[in-house]
Amino acid sequence: MGRRFSSVRARTTLGATAVVAVALVAAGLAVVLLLRANLGGQADLSAEVTAREVASQLATGTPYRSLDLPDGDEHPVQVVDEHGRVRAASEDLKAISGTGSPAVRPDRSPPPPDGDSDDDSDFDDDPGRGEVSDDGPRLSTGSATVDGRTADYRFAAVEATTPADETVTVYAGADLAAARNAVGTVTRTMLAGLPLLLAVVAGVTWLVTRRALRPVEAVRAELAEITAAGDLARRVPVPASRDEIAGLAATTNATLAALEDSVAKQRGFVADASHELRSPIASLRTQLEVAAAHPELLDVDGLTEDVVRLQDLAADLLLLARIDAGDRPPERPVALGRLVQDELDRRAPVDRLPVQASIEADPHVMGVPGRLSRVIGNLLDNAQRHANATVRLTLREKAGTAIVSVADDGPGVPPGDRERIFERFVRLDDARSRDEGGAGLGLAIARDLVTAHGGTLTIGESSAGGALFEVHLPVTTSRVGGP
Known part of the structure; x- marks a missing residue:
């Protein structure tokens, strides 16, 4: 079971589901906050509109008893004068809090003397006679009991001055129950739908990942069979998709x-x-x-x-x-001219034919001296076996490349065999060879060593009609004994 849940498919499904869950929670939270702010703004606006409608009636001289106040419990209204007396209120309003007015029902007693005014209005200036304040409403949250039902409201306070030069404050409320119910409904809907949506995402991801990884499983199974059978001629299936x-x-x-x-x-x-x-x-x-x-x-x-x-x-x-195992001794700068001359001097006493050498330069290459000497020796051995009378060796430098040429005047190599002679244990017919026991490894070793040094070994036809072998090695700027 643990292995099953540690698979790529399981990890992909868990990861995708987690990402979607975080995204949905963030998006849902943003939606709820925006909805709450929007509905709250609508409640503020509704309360302000109601308060200004009532304030406009007062500013035009409508008596308190004749005010057209909203019915029902959606917009309770209370009118308070500058002395804190309630002058008018909605018919079914029984209790109110959050407006700052201690009373609920209208107070018909005469106002106190002007010096005893307890006006604590938060507005900067009273509006003019017969006008409604242009200042923004004072907003507060409280509760009210209307027709036996207590609920939370958002109150807006707007000042107005009657034609009799009496300044009053109109408090109008907007019921918050609808907004809160809407936010709660949306929240509950999102919470109920989130697990279902995550289950759908997990299921789809699981199925899609299984389908996507099916070719990988086919490749794995075929490789397992190839390994068990040891049949390297078999191949794994390649899906048609270009992915x-x-x-x-x-x-x-x-x-x-x-x-x-x-x-x-x-x-x-x-x-x-x-x-x-x-x-x-x-x-x-x-x-x-x-x-x-x-x-x-x-x-x-x-x-x-x-x-x-x-x-x-x-x-x-x-x-x-x-060489096949990648064995590479440490390389160092090698003076190729000196190395070639040392190899010629070593071989001179035993060579069948004298070598005509032309060392025109002394380029430096990065390499292993012993293995580079082996390359030169193998090429000279091959030329000595097949030459009739002449073996020539030339060393020159051209365009940053050291070129070693070994030529003979023997029968040469037919074009069709010029690559085959570098294969291991390959020996041409007797017309080409005077081999006295060679195993056909010399040229194969020479090419492998040259390739390991970053160079090339090619064969062509010499001016005398025999074989011409050319070694190309990259020249280095380092010098023997240098830093």
Whole structure:
């Protein structure tokens, strides 16, 4: 169960549902606050309109007893003079709070002397005779009991001056029950609908994610079968959609193809290596068995030759294995001219033909001296085996590239075989080769080493009609012994 809820589909569903929940709660809160503010503003406006209507009647001289006051409990009205006496009120108004008036019903007693006025009006100036105050209403929240029903109201206070020069304040209320009921209804509706909406979002996300990840599961299942069967020729299904999953499947198939090719090459390499090792080992065994039976027939030189051949082949195979494994010794700046000359001097006593060398420059390259010497040595070995009379080596620098050319005047290499000769254990027919025990690894090793140094090794035709090998290596600005 824990694994099920830790899946990508479960995490995606939970994440999407959480995001939608937060968004809905924020949006719902904003809607409720806006609705409350809007309905509150409407209540204020309704109370002010009612208060100004009554104040307008007073300003035009309508007597208190003849005022047209709103009926019902939606807009209770109370008129208070500047001495705090209630002069008029809605018929069914029984109690009121929030207006500042202690009384409810009209007071018909005479007003106190002018000096005893307890007017505590918050308005700046009284309106003129027969006018209604232009100031904004004074708003307050209170409660009122109308016809036996007590409710909360929003009160607006507006001043007016009668033609008799009496300034009064009209308090008119607007019932808040409708606004509060509307806000409560909206809130309850949102709270009731939120779980259902989140369930729909979670369900849709779960189904859509399952559909989207179905190709991934198909790729995983096929890879599991390929791994179990060890059949690298099989491929994973590529969905028809041109999306990231299709790209993943295509890349997986490309990886499987590369892996299949690599395994095939590795198996071929092992088979070829076994074949090449079998011959010298069989020769050694035969000679040793003959020597054991007939010591006088022991050929020491032949045994030594076979041992050297076996040793060289083992060394070549070990070097190829290291190259394939990505073994890269530390590189340093190498003076290529000096390295080539040292290799020529080392080989001079044993070469079949003298090498005509032309070292026109001494470019510096980044590399491993021993492996670069191996490249030069392998190319010269190949030229020595196939040349008729001439082997030429040239070193020059051109456009930031060091170029080493090795040419011979032998039979050359047909264009159709010029890439094949760089494959491992490949040897051309006897017309091309004077090989006396070579395993066909020299050129393969040379190309792999050059490639590992960031260069290229190509073959063409020399001016004498033989083979022309060219090594291209990038030149470095660093110098031997430099910082």
